[in-house]
Amino acid sequence: MRIAIVGTGYVGLVSGACFAEMGAMVTCVDIDSSKIDSLKNGIIPIYEPGLKELVDRNVSAGRLEFTTSLENCINDVEAVFCAVGTPPDDDGGADLSAVKSVAHTFGKCITRFNVLVTKSTVPVGTANIVRDIVSEELALRGADIDFEIASNPEFLKEGAAIKDFMSPDRVVIGVEGERSRMVMERLYRPFLLSNFRVIFMDIPSAEMTKYAANAMLATRISFINDIANLCELTGADVNMVRKGIGTDARIGSKFLYPGCGYGGSCFPKDVKALMRTGEQFGYRMRVIEAVEAVNESQKAIVGTKLKKALGSLKGKKIGVWGLAFKPETDDMRLAPSLTLIEMLLKEGATVSVYDPVAMNECRRRIGNAVHYASDMYDAAVDADAVALMTEWKAFRIPSWSAIKKVMKGNVVIDGRNIYTASEVNSEGLQYHCIGKP
Numbered sequence: 557m558r559i560a561i562v563g564t565g566y567v568g569l570v571s572g573a574c575f576a577e578m579g580a581m582v583t584c585v586d587i588d589s590s591k592i593d594s595l596k597n598g599i600i601p602i603y604e605p606g607l608k609e610l611v612d613r614n615v616s617a618g619r620l621e622f623t624t625s626l627e628n629c630i631n632d633v634e635a636v637f638c639a640v641g642t643p644p645d646d647d648g649g650a651d652l653s654a655v656k657s658v659a660h661t662f663g664k665c666i667t668r669f670n671v672l673v674t675k676s677t678v679p680v681g682t683a684n685i686v687r688d689i690v691s692e693e694l695a696l697r698g699a700d701i702d703f704e705i706a707s708n709p710e711f712l713k714e715g716a717a718i719k720d721f722m723s724p725d726r727v728v729i730g731v732e733g734e735r736s737r738m739v740m741e742r743l744y745r746p747f748l749l750s751n752f753r754v755i756f757m758d759i760p761s762a763e764m765t766k767y768a769a770n771a772m773l774a775t776r777i778s779f780i781n782d783i784a785n786l787c788e789l790t791g792a793d794v795n796m797v798r799k800g801i802g803t804d805a806r807i808g809s810k811f812l813y814p815g816c817g818y819g820g821s822c823f824p825k826d827v828k829a830l831m832r833t834g835e836q837f838g839y840r841m842r843v844i845e846a847v848e849a850v851n852e853s854q855k856a857i858v859g860t861k862l863k864k865a866l867g868s869l870k871g872k873k874i875g876v877w878g879l880a881f882k883p884e885t886d887d888m889r890l891a892p893s894l895t896l897i898e899m900l901l902k903e904g905a906t907v908s909v910y911d912p913v914a915m916n917e918c919r920r921r922i923g924n925a926v927h928y929a930s931d932m933y934d935a936a937v938d939a940d941a942v943a944l945m946t947e948w949k950a951f952r953i954p955s956w957s958a959i960k961k962v963m964k965g966n967v968v969i970d971g972r973n974i975y976t977a978s979e980v981n982s983e984g985l986q987y988h989c990i991g992k993p
């Protein structure tokens with residue numbers, strides 16, 4: 557079975573490599589020619605554990621190839637997956653220009669039945685827009701060619717993307733006809749064999765499922781952060797409360813970690829886009845509005861704690877541990893670390909940063925506005941305070957005595973609640989975390 561995947565980013569490249577691993581012949585397409593050149597030369601443009609080995613293996617086996625031209629491969633494939641970016645537009649909705657551009661190419665180029673599958677996260681109703689574009693393009697060239705639209709939202713997590721794709725909790729597929737259903741069934745059959753659930757539904761429900769899932773997860777994060785902030789004021793310990801509620805099977809313990817807010821390429825934009833869809837349909841998403849408002853203030857919480865502990869930030873040196881929006885990725889899109897760094901620089905502090913994989917990404921984004929340290933200890937040299945922003949494994953058991961020795965001050969802010977007060981205090985350092993008095 558041959559397929560094309562358009563958009564060779566976190567989702568497209570992982571999906572392409574994983575489908576190839578299952579035996580499909582996959583052509584990955586991207587308009588970014590430098591990305592395609594890198595991939596052709598065996599260089600993976602993003603950091604994702606295990607991805608290089610997977611890509612190399614499938615390229616060598618002849619099942620995975622890269623091109624900038626969808627036109628050239630579209631009539632060799634049975635389905636075209638659209639996995640291009642859908643960043644926020646000016647009013648908070650999803651910018652669908654890349655999705656629409658793929659639909660135009662599809663309509664202009666197909667010469668026989670084909671299925672256009674949207675894997676990008678797109679607002680409910682997008683499939684209708686995509687279908688109309690394809691139909692218009694076919695009409696323009698007087699072509700009477702059958703096609704079907706499908707929706708196959710992706711639920712992988714950066715940092716565990718390959719495992720998530722290969723062993724998903726579920727695969728959601730929205731279809732409008734039997735032919736696309738058969739194509740999708742064939743492609744996902746290996747996952748059915750492993751007893752993973754493939755859930756077929758109508759297209760609007762599939763489109764909505766992705767937003768509902770991300771909004772639910774974001775809600776849990778903002779919920780526990782709200783509780784954490786109240787714990788700080790009232791003398792309760794959010795870590796205890798989290799355990800206390802997480803053991804209730806109806807609640808569960810996942811995604812209930814207090815911290816410095818959610819970031820990344822999905823939750824912030826998808827929460828906004830869901831509110832925008834509500835607005836367009838005359839419905840106010842009040843829970844989601846609150847989720848976003850709590851997160852916005854939570855992203856500033858480490859900066860606020862630093863200010864409180866140090867008095868003023870002017871002239872102070874702050875070491876920042878972790879830049880990526882979460883561990884095991886180099887993705888810094890809307891990372892809480894960026895909110896903190898911006899605030900520190902604005903208040904006149906100097907900043908020294910360290911992240912195990914996102915240093916180049918940080919340089920690309922903010923250049924020399926900060927000092928780039930060689931490790932977490934180097935970032936602490938002469939620092940008045942250090943702040944943990946991403947809970948990388950390598951940060952979990954530091955030598956506090958070595959940190960105390962190199963620091964000028966003694967303030968430690970734990971933005972992800974991974975340390976304990978006793979271990980940090982034992983070296984004469986002052987410990988602050990989220991949700992404890």
Ligand SMILES: NC(=O)c1ccc[n+]([C@@H]2O[C@H](COP(=O)([O-])OP(=O)(O)OC[C@H]3O[C@@H](n4cnc5c(N)ncnc54)[C@H](O)[C@@H]3O)[C@@H](O)[C@H]2O)c1
Pocket residue numbers: 562563564565566567568585586587588591639640641642654655657658675676677678710711712713714821822
């Ligand atoms: N990153 C995640 O963890 C994740 C998880 C689930 C769903 N999603 C969704 O998947 C989609 C893609 O996300 P991503 O993180 O992979 O994005 P990304 O920015 O990493 O990759 C998108 C790619 O699409 C390419 N592109 C843009 N326009 C194009 C066009 N017209 N033709 C060909 N290529 C084009 C870009 O050059 C880029 O390489 C988004 O809708 C996102 O919301 C992302």
